[in-house]
Amino acid sequence: MNAVSQASPSAGQGARIVTIDVLRYRPEQESTPSWQSYAVPCCEEWTVLDALNHIKDHLDGSLSYRWSCHMAVCGSCGMMVNGNPTLSCKAFMRDLPDRISIAPLANLGVIRDLVVQQNRLLDGLLAVKSWLIPRELPPRDDQYRQTPAQLAKYRPLTMCINCMLCYAACPQVALNEGYVGPAALALAQRYNLDSRDGGALERMQTTASDDGVWECTFIGECSEVCPKHVDPAGAIQQMKLASSLQWLAQRAPGGSSS
């Protein structure tokens, strides 16, 4: 068997025919997206991604979407399944009805079919300086030491796989083009909480700005849809608290007015 048939096994006998409506966008031939239906013989063991691979390999090779790992680690295959932001490799056909809809992640620019722009997240990561800004030079033995308790403080936030489901779940992302967004802010807090890091004040230039945490109204859907239980909404509220305390500290007697 060749690689293609391994990627999308034939459903064979007993397969359930599922009608999959895909919101397609082919910029060379249409100015707005349009729906296209496929009748796909599905195994109950399949995920939505398997069904898409079946379409691509056997029904319509022109369908475009991103995927890589097929195990909810790479964060590439996010899309709206029945209107819900979902990793298509993590959604099983057996849990879905005989007719499903698949659309590109909401609130993001659509490049083609299910492929969306990622610059919202990538620009956000740069804007919030989502990297370690060392508090001090490493000790003489060239290692930063960290206790298990210090690690535990930020570890859940490191689970982010940049899948952008949280952007699709957040109406604020659509309402304010400048809003940094849930994942980038959560990853800013990931470094703020790191005992080795000293960059929280620097990050506040963005995170405490009009495009930062104060744009969040705590709808909380970002955390609900997160496949890695990162809780960006919680991280953002913690940053609101830190930002408020910083504001107060600047105005307290003896505080720095910078």
Place this chain on the structure above:
Amino acid sequence: MNAKVHYPTLPGNWWLKRPSYLRYMLRELTCIAIGAFAILLVFALLRLGQGAEAWQAFRAALATPLAIAWQLVALVFALYHSVTWFALAPRTMLLQIGTRRVPAGWIAGAHYLSWVVLSAIVLVLSGA
């Protein structure tokens, strides 16, 4: 920017699209009732300062069916407001014991406990 990228627009009724969005909008709406009731309390102080007659007139106004209906609505909104925010509070508070985060139930429970204690103090002070 690629001119051929399609940018979706968010419909004005986006908050009706998911039950969680609707619950969020309801939670936000409750603050109007809470704010209105706070203004009512300030007004009550004002009337109290104007003497016994003004205070009795104010109390009588509060006892009309319409005023009672409004206070019941405000009570429901206040309860929804409190319960939803107490449920969210643990996620805002990053408390840790050793390598473990303090369970959400403890933090929410502490909020409910404070609520009960403060309400009891108010009741005692008011001579109920």
